[in-house]
Structures are given as C-alpha cells and as structure tokens.
Amino acid sequence: MKTAVIYATSHGTTEKVAQKIKLGLGENGIVTFNLKTNKTIDLSPYENIVIGGSIHAGSVQGSVRDFCKKNMVDLLQKRVALYVCAMNEPEYEQELKSAFPEILYNYAVCKKVVGGEFNFEKMNFLEKIIVKKVSGISETVEKIDNAAIEEIVTSLK
Numbered sequence: 001m002k003t004a005v006i007y008a009t010s011h012g013t014t015e016k017v018a019q020k021i022k023l024g025l026g027e028n029g030i031v032t033f034n035l036k037t038n039k040t041i042d043l044s045p046y047e048n049i050v051i052g053g054s055i056h057a058g059s060v061q062g063s064v065r066d067f068c069k070k071n072m073v074d075l076l077q078k079r080v081a082l083y084v085c086a087m088n089e090p091e092y093e094q095e096l097k098s099a100f101p102e103i104l105y106n107y108a109v110c111k112k113v114v115g116g117e118f119n120f121e122k123m124n125f126l127e128k129i130i131v132k133k134v135s136g137i138s139e140t141v142e143k144i145d146n147a148a149i150e151e152i153v154t155s156l157k
C-alpha cells in the first residue's frame with residue numbers, strides 16, 4: 001500500500017522514527033515528507049498516511065496542527081496513523097491527545113507516543129537550560145520505544 005509518512009522535527013528524532021516506520025513497512029512505495037520543506041503535499045497517491053511530530057513545552061509543532069486542519073477532508077478518506085516523540089512520560093497520553101484535532105485522533109487506526117531523545121549536541125543554550133531544569137538530565141539520552149513503532153507498522157499492513 002502506498003504510504004506517506006509526514007513529520008515535523010526539531011532535532012531529528014521524529015525524522016529518525018519516520019525512517020524506522022519506512023523500513024518496517026518494507027520501503028517500497030513509502031515516501032517521507034518533512035513539513036519544513038514540503039509546504040503542500042498531494043495526498044492523492046497514498047492509501048496510508050502517517051503523521052508525526054514532537055512535543056516541546058507541552059505542544060506539538062504548529063506545522064503538524066496546520067497540516068492536519070488543512071487536509072482534514074482528504075485525511076478522513078485514508079487510513080491514518082499518528083505519533084509523537086516526547087520524553088515526559090507522565091504527560092504522554094495528554095500530549096498525544098492534544099497534538100492532533102480530536103476528530104482525527106478518534107479516526108486514526110493507531111496513535112502512539114514513541115518516546116524520544118534528549119540530544120544535547122543539537123540543543124541551543126536555552127534548550128539545554130530548560131531540559132536540565134525540567135528533567136534533571138544533562139547529557140544525551142535515547143529512549144525511543146521500538147515496540148510502539150512496531151505497533152504503528154503493524155496497524156498499516
């Protein structure tokens with residue numbers, strides 16, 4: 001099935017997850033789109049659409065929200081899976097739910113928080129301060145949930 005994996009990323013983790021989904025689906029007919037460089041995406045060739053973003057200060061990127069709103073009519077005629085990268089486990093479910101319009105969240109065949117990374121090499125000064133203060137973590141950590149990614153892949157097969 002032709003699949004588009006559409007994502008926004010700040011430091012590359014959501015993109016890494018998009019690539020893992022592509023690999024899991026067997027790569028053939030799977031196309032990834034970064035919303036930063038693809039302002040308009042023609043969804044007509046795809047049966048499956050995966051939308052991913054990451055949580056910063058409690059919210060997903062505006063480009064993810066805008067994409068969902070702008071393409072809602074088309075999206076509701078596809079098989080849709082949703083994911084977010086996030087690191088604040090107690091807030092996962094709330095962060096996931098508030099990242100997407102309610103109608104799309106309820107419609108999606110699969111929606112997952114797939115964990116994430118704190119990548120100190122890619123953070124700016126302010127981000128390092130915020131992450132240290134909020135999480136107590138001061139070096140790069142990876143907490144990607146491969147089982148959750150596998151569930152997304154399975155839901156689209």
Ligand SMILES: Cc1cc2nc3c(=O)[nH]c(=O)nc-3n(C[C@H](O)[C@H](O)[C@H](O)COP(=O)(O)O)c2cc1C
Nearest residue numbers: 009010011012013014054057058086087088116117
């Ligand atoms: C400045 C900053 C703020 C963050 N705020 C949150 C947050 O509010 N909740 C959360 O669950 N994760 C938070 N995170 C963790 C990110 O969601 C995580 O680093 C994710 O892997 C980023 O993915 P990306 O590189 O694709 O943007 C934050 C990370 C940074 C650097």
